Amino acid sequence: MSEVAEQLIAVIKERSYRRGKFKLASGAESEFYFNLKPTMMSPKGAYLSAKALLEKIREVDGIDYVGGLEMGAVPVIASLAALSFEDGKPVNTFFVRKQPKDHGTQDLVEGLAIGESLSGKHVIIIDDVATTGGSIVKAAEAARKAGAIVDYALVILDREEGGTENLAAAGMKLLSALKKSDFL
Template sequence: MTQSMTQSATPSSRPLAETRTRLQEIIRGRSFGRGEITLASGRKSDFYFNLKPTMLDAEGAALLAELTLDALAGEKIDYVGGLEMGAVPLAGAIAQLSFMRGTPIQAFFVRKKPKDHGAKLSVEGLAPGESLKGKRVVIVEDVTTTGGSAIKAVDAVRDSGAEIVMVLTMVDRQEGAADTFREAGLDFRSLYKAAEFL
């Protein structure tokens, strides 16, 4: 059995620090790169994070969910969700692991714009008659730069009557998001900072 297979066999049996180190290795190998790019905010950067290859990797998805649930321990969360596309695989993995741990947290996602047909929903994933009203919600995001995308999700979820407990990102690029959320009166946390990869 390879070392990678051994490491991924029982992720929750590892100490938290080892889990965090292993996930950082996966992000570095699958989702971090150098080279000039234009970010969603319009800013230019000489490094990037594309978390999709990590979120859709079997071990990466499991470890992201594990570290997220550990970060949310004691918060009494009803739902996790965020803006499509980045939050979709993340929210699904978190929901699945929460159920397996016996503390289920439901998941949803927010469309960038409501569908122009069918139910025309902006918040997706809820069953008929299910509502976010009065529920404690964490907005999750894969990579956060200025916080603009997460604020869109916050606004849609607040319009649904939910209480936003916090915004939690996997990687904070450290380019203004903390200030954005502080000004909005929102608790903001991250699993990793960009500086840890530079």
């Protein structure tokens, strides 16, 4: 395990990991809960989350953009974009709204400049946590509708509860910086 991953686990344990009885976004109940927003919103957690994801992104050739569904992906993709620029290897990012705004451009895919398009671009869909992968599939569908080629999903934490299989069925390979088993 990398030093970045070890440090990130420590921050998640301090800020984002809880034991108890919790209802997940998937509707399932769990004894483990990972709310990674407190991690992603802390200076050290934001840095480590972005760094861990960048390490995984660099392992995949030919990626043009990374993006994900609001709200889970937005904090980390913003940090990731800044860190990638500082590293001298910028990664383009976007996010997908859960539903279009009722004003302005009413775009579902946000963050692209005028004339910029995902058409024909290789994209990794990012989320903070994967349980079943439902949020990732929703973001991938929007990116594909915009013309993107989506073969990969990437999360900070894979809860190891069906996301890999569900995303494979949707044509994506799930990559993760960490797994639930890293916390047990």
